[in-house]
Amino acid sequence: MMQIFLLTHPREVGKVTNTGRLVNRALSVGNSENVSAQILLWSRTQANPLLLDSIETTSTLLLYPSEEALLSPSEDSSNLEQQQLMSRVIPAQNAVEDVTSFIILDGTWQQARKIYNKSPYLKDLKRLHLAAQTPSRYSLRRNQKTSGLCTAESVIELLKLKRCLKSADAVDTLYSQFLIEMQADKKQH
Secondary structure, three states, X not given: OEEEEEEEOHHHOOOOOOOHHHHHHHOOOOOOOOEEXXXXXXXXOOOXXXXXXXXXXXXXXXXXXXXXXXXXXXXXXXXXXXXXXXHHOEEOOOOOOOOOEEEEEEOOHHHHHHHHHOOHHHHOOEEEEOXXXXXXXXOOOOOOOOOOOOHHHHHHHHHHHOOOHHHHHHHHHHHHHHHHHHHHHHHHO
């Protein structure tokens, strides 16, 4: 069983542009690849007991870019940014094979940084940096990082890395529909 914890910033819960809800819906318990996702509301003052239990009892990785992170392989390692990362980061290739739990910080880049910086229990976790094989399709917010992925895209890349292709397709289908609806809504206003 693979568990994805979406550690969600409180300001993200009500936003229509949040893609964590799509992931949660697409990865309902009982799917054929035994992958599930759960939204956990982040609190600065109190860590979620379920998350702490998972960290203590299972192999858990945090999706968060850093110089010490494991780097997922990319089809295009020719670009300069990728080469620079590769020189500083340990390749993830088989490192995720035995991992059963993943934590994804669900929020804007600023919110994710705050969650990480204010949550001591995340500091000692091994981190995974996803090298996106395609650029982000998410353009619903300002101040996006050019190499960054939204929550749904991160989960899709993670599922592909773990060879859970049916689950990746399920998330991608909902995400594609979401983008079409959001763009249509944006044009109407």
